[in-house]
Amino acid sequence: MVTQKIIAGVDIGGTKTRIMACQGERIADEVLVTESWRIRQMETDAETLAGIVAGLCGGVAPAVLAVGAHGCDTGEQCLRFQALLASRTGGAVQVVNDAELMVPAAGYIDGIGVVSGTGSIAVARTADGKMLAAGGWGWILGDEGSAPALVREAAKAIRHSLDRGQNGDPLIAGLMRELGTDDQTKLGILLNETRGAAVWGRYANAVFDAAIAGSALAIRVISEGGAGLAALVELLIERGANPALVVAGGGVISEQPMLMTAFVEAMAKVSPSSQVLLLREPPVLGAVALARRLLVGQGQSSGIGAV
Numbered sequence: 001m002v003t004q005k006i007i008a009g010v011d012i013g014g015t016k017t018r019i020m021a022c023q024g025e026r027i028a029d030e031v032l033v034t035e036s037w038r039i040r041q042m043e044t045d046a047e048t049l050a051g052i053v054a055g056l057c058g059g060v061a062p063a064v065l066a067v068g069a070h071g072c073d074t075g076e077q078c079l080r081f082q083a084l085l086a087s088r089t090g091g092a093v094q095v096v097n098d099a100e101l102m103v104p105a106a107g108y109i110d111g112i113g114v115v116s117g118t119g120s121i122a123v124a125r126t127a128d129g130k131m132l133a134a135g136g137w138g139w140i141l142g143d144e145g146s147a148p149a150l151v152r153e154a155a156k157a158i159r160h161s162l163d164r165g166q167n168g169d170p171l172i173a174g175l176m177r178e179l180g181t182d183d184q185t186k187l188g189i190l191l192n193e194t195r196g197a198a199v200w201g202r203y204a205n206a207v208f209d210a211a212i213a214g215s216a217l218a219i220r221v222i223s224e225g226g227a228g229l230a231a232l233v234e235l236l237i238e239r240g241a242n243p244a245l246v247v248a249g250g251g252v253i254s255e256q257p258m259l260m261t262a263f264v265e266a267m268a269k270v271s272p273s274s275q276v277l278l279l280r281e282p283p284v285l286g287a288v289a290l291a292r293r294l295l296v297g298q299g300q301s302s303g304i305g306a307v
Helices: 040-055 076-088 099-103 148-163 170-179 182-193 195-202 205-212 215-239 255-272 282-303
Strands: 005-013 016-023 025-031 062-068 092-097 112-116 120-125 131-135 246-250 277-278
Touching: 005 076, 005 099, 005 112, 005 282, 016 040, 016 195, 016 282, 025 040, 040 076, 040 255, 040 282, 062 076, 062 099, 062 282, 076 092, 092 131, 092 282, 099 112, 099 120, 099 282, 112 148, 112 255, 120 215, 131 215, 148 170, 148 182, 148 195, 148 205, 148 215, 170 182, 170 205, 170 215, 205 215, 205 255, 215 255, 246 255
Parallel strands: 005 062, 062 092, 112 246, 246 277
Antiparallel strands: 005 016, 016 025, 112 120, 120 131
């Protein structure tokens, strides 16, 4: 009897990190706040993550580890984090951007992954494996269609409306209520005092609630957010990405049907032939799928039998 090897998959998001380990069947499934362990210093983060994963695997490093990492936005960054993890686990490791988990989590091999959560990015691979990415610049510069960017654009829409002397749109009262004020002049001050993508992102529900209440401003902001995500995909297609399949996921687009509808409508104009899917499974399953493929590849290259 051959002992089954432990494999692990990790989805490092901007807000949460989910780790799943399997040895035939699932043996661990843990969700952590990303900021509780990640300090954005690769060597330290690799050391910490390797220790966390080993702890969940009974003190044993997994034979294969696959990681989708928010913030690993170039092939070089992925390879560097991959090497650092491999040196600390002793096993096979693959690191990709977290958007690259969307396609395998949906059960496919090739496609364009789109994330809309605390941040936004679209990622694909060329036929020769080169990483292509568009977006991921952070909520100050971009992150179109992400939670904090939707709040940013909503606040700008409110500003323009108030400057025109128009203050009856439901979005205005909704966002002010989220911020805990009834003074319109404090809108910018309060947002400025609560900097940070995760903090701003918490106000995004006010945008969707206002849209449901009939807010023309909120509906426009959401529509433009969906179009912004589709524009990222369009850039990848122009650079050589296979347009056949686009899989979208992340905390915002998976929980807010209005944003997914706006994205699908925009994609119909950008690439009518593309199949556009919403990921309904947790992205960490994409990391587990990548780990399984890596394990199979190891077995084929070394002549290993069943594991």
